[in-house]
Amino acid sequence: MTFTRAELDYLSDQFLGRLATVGPDGAPQNNPTAFTVVQETGTIDIHGLAMGKTRKFHNVRRDGRVSFVVDDIASRTPWKVRGLEIRGVAEAVEGVEPPEPYLSREVIRIRPTRIISWGLEPGQEDMRGRDV
Structure with missing residues (x-):
């Protein structure tokens, strides 16, 4: 399995992430977007109204390297961030x-190679990364 139980639980409660792609000039482009976790394949699918016409879709077609962040502030007092x-x-x-x-027939499908998490499990304040 690509994601841990704590990661799947967290992702199932979230609606918005930020997708960073590589633009034609090599510069990063970052877009907020909704997403779906496909547990059977361990991937993240990103759909849209006209996904095939978007810059992020064309960026991925040209260079598939991406980073996708989902995070939030669970508490302000005490301060607790997770993601x-x-x-x-x-x-x-x-x-x-x-x-x-109402969504188009194009999708960006992310196959994770590294997952970094923070604040998802009790006592987990530091970032933990692993290759998948």
């Missing part, structure tokens, strides 16, 4: 049946 950074290789896939009829 995941998922580094990996993404592919720009066409002809996928969308989960909702």
Whole structure:
């Protein structure tokens, strides 16, 4: 399994992440986006209204290196932040049946190669990373 139980539980409660892709000039591009965890394959799918027309889709088609961050502030008093950074290789896939009829048939599918998490388990304040 790609994700731990604590990571899956956290991701199932979140709705928004930030996808960083590599632009044509080598500069990073970062976009907020909704996502779906596909537990059977251990991947992250990112759909959109017109995904095939977006810069992030074209960036991934050209260079699949990505980073995807999902995080939040669980408490301000005491201060507690938690989240995941998922580094990996993404592919720009066409002809996928969308989960909702208003979404396009293109998807960005992320295959994690490294997962870094923080604050997801009791007593976990530091960042923990692992290759997958």
